[in-house]
Amino acid sequence: MEKVRIAIIGVGNIGNLHAGYLSNNEIKGAELVAFCDINPDKLVVAKRKYGENYKFYDSVQQVLADEAIDAVIISTPHYDHPVIAMAALKAGKHVLSEKPAGVYTKKVRELIEESKKYPELTFALMYNQRMNPTYRKAKELVEAGEIGELRRTNWIITNWYRSQSYYNSGGWRATWAGEGGGVLLNQDPHQLDLWQWICGMPKRVMGFAYFGKLRDVEVETDVTAYVEYANGATGVFVTTTTETPGTNRFEIVGSKGKIVIEDNQLKFWQTRVDEAEWNATYEGGFGEPEVWEIKVPTTFDSASGHSKVVQNFVNNILTGEELKSPGVEGINGLMISNAIHLSAWQERWVDLPIDEDLFFEELQKRIATSKLKTVEEKVLDTENTY
């Protein structure tokens, strides 16, 4: 295969972002060949924007039946991600799915099992923030033991401000039936993925969530979660879409150092001696280990992650380059998300891995009373929003 022929399924906000750089031939070895959307208006707009030289399909089945398509980028609402991904793999297509991997881990587990049947096909997820050199550097520091043993993680991510008009821009948005969750499912999959990618999975979770707080929606708009890791470290994750000015501060503390990512900068401090060792021998009463602030060379780039994920996906298909955001890893952040929901619904600690059947049942109860909104759908300008 010389070029990977790609179809975009779902030509809404993010589908258009992917179409932009693909139609400009910015991805080496890739050729955008088709658009697919169940809403005919979206195809009319796409035709106007990108020209007539593409195929325009109004159903996924048409895409999957087209032998001149090698790969799909799934940019539909979340519930469909694993459903379309499984159908695409069965039809022999490489799959790059938008985040989250799905709404509930039970379904994503099914997808992962299915994907194992097709080792010749690439299955990746759009975790574009994994491409940000600053988060990659944080992972490198933690994995190299530069902060010692993990002790505490804190992420305050409250700068994804979303207005009521945003929530009203799509009928599926912020409903249990259409979206399956709020800020945890739409905005935070990136942070939940990075959190576990850098710090590892917690072993239990206590979540507090407020549903429809300050917005007329069914799902959570405000969440605080407390987690514990197997080694006794603790973590807190705070998020809302209703706060302005918001904060994005990720703090990782270990026995030998601390990393803070805030205001698009990574700061790193290291103690000359591990705190545990220092504490075992120090006899001076007040005092603390000597700390050095160390300048770590890295640039914060949150803009080009999407095209980098697509380039990596295409390279993996063509040359076997290692996948930076493999599909099988999509279950981890979602597991934390599902655990927070379950904990908040049942007001109790939830151990990981969660009881996936129980989560599914609890979600069904909410879907049963969910109301899809009738709204005029809009394609929003997404520049600089993620």
Ligand SMILES: NC(=O)c1ccc[n+]([C@@H]2O[C@H](COP(=O)([O-])OP(=O)(O)OC[C@H]3O[C@@H](n4cnc5c(N)ncnc54)[C@H](O)[C@@H]3O)[C@@H](O)[C@H]2O)c1
């Ligand atoms: N990676 C990122 O930075 C990022 C940013 C925004 C959105 N997203 C994800 O992308 C997905 C879509 O979000 P959006 O904001 O673009 O939504 P959107 O509503 O603007 O677009 C979704 C499109 O999918 C179409 N669609 C729905 N079901 C379909 C189906 N079965 N077949 C074909 N088309 C179908 C809809 O008609 C719509 O045009 C969400 O899962 C979201 O989490 C990711």
